Amino acid sequence: MGVLEILFMLFKVFVVGGAICTLAQLLINYTKITAGRILVYFLLSGVLLQAVGLYQYVVDFAGAGATVPISGFGYLLAKGAIEGAKEGLFKAITGGITAAGMGIASAIVFGYIFALIFKSRSKKN
Amino acid sequence: MRTISFKNKPVIVATGTTSGPKEGLGEVGKYIDYVSKDDTFGEKTFEKAETKMLYTSIKQALEFSKIKEEDINAIISGDLLNQIIASTFSARNFNIGFLGVYNACASFTESLILGATFLDGGYFNNVICATSSHFSSAERQYRYPLELGCTRPPLSQWTVTGAGALVLSNKGNGPKIVGATIGKIIDYGVSDTNNMCAAMAPCAMDVIKTHFIETNTSPKDYDLIITGDLGAFGSRLLKDLLWEKGFDIQKQHVDCGELIYNIKEDEFQGGSGAGCSSLVFCSYFYNKLKLKKLNRILLVSTGALLSSVSSQQNETIPGIAHLVEVEC
Amino acid sequence: MKNSQNFINQNYLTYVHYNSPKTKEKRSLLRAFWVGGVICCIGQGFRYLLEFGLGLKGDELSGFVSMIMIFLGSLLTGLGVYDRIGKYAGGGSIVPITGFANSVVSPAMEFKTEGYIYGLAAKMFVIAGPIIVFGVASSVLVGLIYFVGYLIF
Secondary structure (H helix, E strand, O other), X not given: OOHHHHHHXXXXXXXXXXXXXXXXXXXXXXXXXXXHHHHHHHHHHHHHHHHOOOHHHHHHHHOHHHHOEHHHHHHHHHHHHHHHHOOOHHHHHHHHHHHHHHHHHHHHHHHHHHXXXXXXOOOOO | OOEEEOOOOOEEEEEEEEEOOOHHHOOHHHHOOEEOOOOOOOOOOHHHHHHHHHHHHHHHHHHHHOOOHHHOOXXXXXXXXXXXXXXXXXXXXXXXXXXXOOEOEOHHHXXXXXXXXXXXXXXXXXXXXXXXXXXXXXXXXXOOOOOOOOOOOOOOXXXXXXXXXXXXXXXXXXXEEEEEEOOOOEOOOOOOOOOHHHHHHHHHHHHHHHHHHHHOOOHHHOOEEEEOOOHHHHHHHHHHHHHHOOOOOOOOEEEHHHHHOOOOHHHOOOEEOHHHHHHHHHHHHHHHHHOOOOOEEEEEEEEEOOOHHHHXXXXXXXXXXXXXXXXX | OOOHHHHOOHHHXXXXXXXXXXXXXXXXXXXXXXXXXXXXXXXXXXXXXXXXXXXOOHHHHHHHHHHHHHHHHHHHHHOOOHHHHHHHHOHHHHOEHHHHHHHXXXXXXXXXXXXXXXXXXXXXXXXXXXXXXXXXHHHHHHHHHHHHHHHHO
């Protein structure tokens, strides 16, 4: 992989990732949807898009630009479940959680550790 | 009739105020008795900090008044925390009767009205009225965790970290409480929890209008009409609503929330909270009244009566406002 | 007794709606775009690092990348930086996986004062809980649908 190729990829990552975040900001500005709901909607749209097989194209095109936003987490869950379904009922149920296990486990572990170390501070502004 | 006219005119003999560092920076900050450098006040939790802040304010008011603790008949106080714990926990340090009040940010004038009525009726000789609020304890209770990265919408207000206490007495020198009007709970159907100023403006309008009509006065008779925490947008709504009813308060109106911070982009609408009107009144306005720079004012604290449960159940936000008339 | 619907004063609400100050739209969109883009690029950077540096592939690669991103999000939250970023960028820092980490760590830190079990651990998923619930539930649903689909076809 050449340097030019990497730079072009980063450009695609930047644009696609930025566009997904801008979509969220549009929802914040123009509707009364709160941040928590936006995260759930984005996650579910990731699951849905992968369930019909579309999100994979976005991931192939933009890499981390599509996997780092929360919709990528949904993509991971759906992808795991679909792959698991080929191997039987057990894997169909656990596949999604297995695929997303790294994210969930690290959020809980780091969350607990950092919460032990640090303390909430008051905002100055 | 919702207006009371006090015959014996209870006197505000002393005040005590405490605030966090941010409140000390503004114009009002110079008049605050104790501005802490650290808004935890050396305590481990923000609830404890608020308790200490309120305790310090009451203690200061008591010292300045030179009245002995056993001669005080009651502490009437309120705050924004669940089950008003800052008030009750700070009052457990005193050997004085206690009455807890809650009307959200209108608690301060509510406590003033109750205290003045006890004195006017001749039942009590000295009463302490106080309220407090703390940005961080309010934020974690009503909104989001402090470290959550979320944007503050342009209508949001900044809960004042501060407490104000005053000693009301049936004798002594100082500004007098001459009258009061209690407010009605009014709900115009505002449901946006970020837009509390719009929920509170109609209540302020109603109580001010009622006071004008029942005392047969007009805005011109007052030096200032001070609202509690309507913010920049709420103040505009109030002026418009009153103008519609035939009262022009453009010249007289000021808002404690607008006054307390040097409004920069970050505070958007200004300060709010139960401590806002008590802090600003007990420091800045009390000083002006004592120096006779102001002669006759109306203090209108406004409160939005919502809880985190009611807003999640899609209830609208009712508001309340109480009015107190003070003369020097 | 009246319920909320009886109180609505539509004239007032319309008046409030048209006169309330609005978010500066263009500026907030631009900020969300560039911050969101940069966070994704950082993710891609780690992807290249692990791919070419350690030779990771596939699920392992994406798993470790998300672990690193969550670590960074948690660390910045702990240091008290992420809420500043969030205030500046809005959607740009909420939507990336670092924002998910922020929504886990911030309530955990906040409610530590109420104890390590009922405070810290119980409140950890106050905001992020729905994401896990809907994520897991929907993935099971998708898995079952595909399982039935594979059985039939």
